[in-house]
Amino acid sequence: EDLLNKKEILKGKTIVVTAGGTEEAIDPVRFIGNRSSGKMGIAIAQAAANMGAKVKLVYGNVTIPLPQDKNIELFPAPSSEDMLMQVKQEFNRSDILIMAAAVADWRMKKVADHKLKKQADQATLELTLVKTKDILREVAKQKNPDQVVVGFAAETNDLLKNAEKKLREKGADMIVANDVSQNVFGSDKDKVTILRQNGTIEEWPEMSKKEIASKLLIYVNSFIQK
Ligand code: CTP
Ligand code: CA
Secondary structure (H helix, E strand, O other), rough: OOHHOOOOOOOOEEEEEEEEEOOEEEEEOEEEEEOOOOOHHHHHHHHHHHHOOOEEEEOOOOOOOOOOOEEEEEOOOOEEEHHHHHHHHHHHOOOOOOOOOOOOEEEEOOOOOOOOOOOOOOOOOOOEEEEOOOHHHHHHHHHOOOOOEEEEEEEEEOHHHHHHHHHHHHHEEEEEEEEOOOOOOOOOOOOOEEOOOOOEEOEEEEEHHHHHHHHHHHHHHHHOOO
C-alpha cells in the first residue's frame, strides 16, 4: 500500500548504484576478493527502477543474477579502479549515488604478468599491497549541493562509533551502517542503522534487503525534497 502510492516517486531522477565486491588481480589467474554477494546493491537498483528512476548499476563480483530491466543500465567494474572510473563518469549526470559495493581497500602494488609459481623450498609468500582510492570520499568531495551521496559502513564491532567516523571523514550525506559480524553476506535479510550529517540516527528493525532498499530510497527522496 505504502509502496504502491510512492510508485513513481523517482521519475525523472538518475541514480548510480554500486553492487558486489571488487576483484583485485594478483596475477592473470588469481585475485583478492571479498564476501559481498551484491544482493543489497541489486535490490536498491531494482527498487529505484520500480520507482521510475533511470538506474546506472555499476557492479563488481556478484553471486546473484543481474537485473534485466529497461530502466537499468549495466556497467561492469571488476576492480576498484574500474569502479572509480565508472562511478565518476556516470555520477556527473546523476542525482543520487548509493555506494553499496564492497570496494577493496588494498590492491597489488604490481600485478604479476605471469602466473606466480610456487617453489619446492618456499614456505611463505609476501604480497605488497597499496591503498586504493576511496570512491565514496572522492565523489562526495566533488559533488554539487543538490546531488545526494549515500555510503554504507560494514562493521563487525563498535558499529555506531565507526559509522559516525565514516560519515564525518567521507562527507557522504548519509551512511547506512550494518553489522556484518554474522550472516549478512549472501543473506536476504539485514538490519541497518541510518546516520545523517544533521546528527539524526535511525535504527531500523531487521527486514529483507528488498524492503530496506525501498525504504532507503523513499528516505533519500524525502531528503531531496527538503
Ligand atoms: N568505499 C569506497 N572506496 C573504497 C572503500 C570503500 O567507495 N576504496 C565505500 C564503500 O562502498 C562503502 C563505504 O566506503 O560505501 C564504507 O566502506 P567500508 O569498507 O565499510 O569502510 P572503509 O572506509 O573502507 O573502512 P574499513 O574497511 O577500514 O572499515
Ligand atoms: Ca573497506
